[in-house]
Amino acid sequence: MTDGSIAALLDGTLVDPAEPLLRPDDLGVLRGEGVFETTLVVDGHPRDLDVHLVRLAISAQATGLVVPAPDRWRAAVAAVVGAWAGGSQMVLRLIASRGPEHGEPVCYLLGTELPVSSRRQRRSGVRVLLLERGFTVDVGASAPWLLAGAKTLSYGINMSALRHARANGADDVIFIGTDGAVLEAPTSSVVVARGRTLITPPDEAILAGITVRRLFRAASAAGWPVRTERLGTADLHAADGVWLTSSARLLAPVVAIDGRPRSDGGLTGELAELLDMPAA
Ligand SMILES: Cc1ncc(COP(=O)(O)O)c(C=O)c1O
Numbered sequence: 388m389t390d391g392s393i394a395a396l397l398d399g400t401l402v403d404p405a406e407p408l409l410r411p412d413d414l415g416v417l418r419g420e421g422v423f424e425t426t427l428v429v430d431g432h433p434r435d436l437d438v439h440l441v442r443l444a445i446s447a448q449a450t451g452l453v454v455p456a457p458d459r460w461r462a463a464v465a466a467v468v469g470a471w472a473g474g475s476q477m478v479l480r481l482i483a484s485r486g487p488e489h490g491e492p493v494c495y496l497l498g499t500e501l502p503v504s505s506r507r508q509r510r511s512g513v514r515v516l517l518l519e520r521g522f523t524v525d526v527g528a529s530a531p532w533l534l535a536g537a538k539t540l541s542y543g544i545n546m547s548a549l550r551h552a553r554a555n556g557a558d559d560v561i562f563i564g565t566d567g568a569v570l571e572a573p574t575s576s577v578v579v580a581r582g583r584t585l586i587t588p589p590d591e592a593i594l595a596g597i598t599v600r601r602l603f604r605a606a607s608a609a610g611w612p613v614r615t616e617r618l619g620t621a622d623l624h625a626a627d628g629v630w631l632t633s634s635a636r637l638l639a640p641v642v643a644i645d646g647r648p649r650s651d652g653g654l655t656g657e658l659a660e661l662l663d664m665p666a667a
Pocket residue numbers: 425571572573574575576594595596597598599632633634635
């Protein structure tokens with residue numbers, strides 16, 4: 388481990404995370420070609436690992452990448468988790484970079500401490516800006532080459548949107564389609580509450596979030612109505628609560644939209660419980 392991080396190859400060999408691993412001509416570096424997953428390991432237990440491995444395979448198929456079978460990833464995850472000497476919450480990334488032209492994908496794992504900012508945003512929430520994403524929800528079907536629902540290494544636009552938010556006094560972003568539809572955040576899904584009904588946009592052109600699915604399963608079992616529905620910006624403002632959900636930060640209440648403060652309807656604690664969110 389170096390500076391609170393750990394890395395391993397798929398055979399479980401630990402490598403120094405401060406040392407280079409990819410070739411300069413790896414297409415993951417040159418063109419952002421590759422796929423990945425992020426999960427949270429809590430007290431040595433990776434959350435929803437099987438579901439992440441299924442989604443990794445779906446993203447790989449969408450990008451024409453052949454990645455190792457789930458069992459090989461599972462063994463490597465066990466090696467990283469076993470060697471982790473950091474805190475109780477580790478952010479674990481499973482990465483498959485396309486590798487050099489005509490070469491094999493380069494697959495590895497990277498574990499890091501859960502950032503302090505994620506812990507803070509779970510408690511204190513996030514101020515978001517609504518930003519134009521430049522496509523409609525229909526691109527999933529009409530332009531599959533845009534890879535709208537795949538989790539690829541091409542996160543340049545997402546990171547740029549986050550920088551834009553931070554330069555303008557916000558913490559995060561909710562992307563809006565050109566037709567006005569609420570899509571997702573750069574690294575999270577969007578959930579709103581209308582009364583005690585939980586709603587998330589359909590995943591036609593966005594990543595099918597594992598955290599929101601887990602939340603909806605638990606909420607539904609506890610008697611909350613849950614559904615997917617196309618939402619517009621007026622629905623965000625009118626909602627009784629708005630949250631961003633993702634595998635590492637898990638749940639963050641939205642406390643302001645475009646500078647307008649908003650409440651969480653007093654529901655964040657209950658949703659955190661449904662998500663089995665770690666205490667700190
Ligand atoms: C673009 C995008 N949407 C949604 C999510 C939330 O997905 P999950 O809950 O599976 O982490 C992520 C997570 O990284 C993401 O990058």
